[in-house]
Amino acid sequence: MPALFIGHGSPMNALVTNKWTEDWKALGASLPRPRAIVAISAHWYTDGTGVTAVSTPRTIHDFGGFPRALFEIQYPAPGDPDLASDLTEILAPTPVVLDSYWGLDHGTWSVLVRMFPKADVPVVQLSIDGTAPPETHRALGERLASLRDKGVLLVGSGNVVHNLRAGFGDQAPEYDWAKRFDEKVRELAVSGDAEQLAGYERLGPDAELCVPTPDHYYPLLYTVGARREGDEVTFPTEGLNGGVSMLAVKLG
Secondary structure, three states, rough: OEEEEEEEOOOHOOOOOOOHHHHHHHHHOOOOOOEEEEEEEOEEEOEEEEEEOOOOOOOOOOOOOOHHHHHHHOOOOEEEEEEEEHHHHHOOOOOOOEEEOEHHHHOHHHHHHHHOOOOOOOEEOEEEEEOHHHHHHHHHHHHHHHHHHOEEEEEEOOOOOOOOOHHOOOOOOOOHHHHHHHHHHHHHHHHHHHHHHHHHHHHHHHHHHHHOOOHHOOOHHHHHHHOOOOOEEEEEOOEOOOOOOOOEEEOO
């Protein structure tokens, strides 16, 4: 299986049709059917690392101020407690807590509802340890790479550029700093320089504007960490929406 990073943008992408949601739909249709999905979402940001270990994860509506129709969306994909248990061994010596409370947040389901609308592929979410440095997240992605050989699809969900203060939506201006950083990330993804991507704070002043907090950037590090020799690098969707990048990265 490939490893993916998806720029998820607004949760409204679960409702509306646009160039990004059409690209997600096409991407899902182009993939072999996964045995399961391991999702790393920007919206499960914790102290320590956890994994959803329930057979029926709930759909979490972790946002406010959106239309009622968005809160009514359910994504009833099954979980995979056995895979969750396996992750505690795969990611060792990093401690991984088996979590029975969290479910699928909008960073995961707003994308998967487009890619796999039947919700029939088991999904587990892996949380992001906000206390760990960037290199740790890249290294965890490297350990997850073995799952690709077992039919498991890795999906990091965040945004390479995520500066909501700069504006978001169709009327938001375009920013040169966002374009430059987005392009730099593309170049490093193509060259396979995961270490440099993990060291994003050294990429110049644009990084401070594009990654004011690391939560939406870290999912990318899991994906590039899972790269295998010979992986083709493609970008299934791209574009800027104000201070948010919708770039997607596919390895393999």
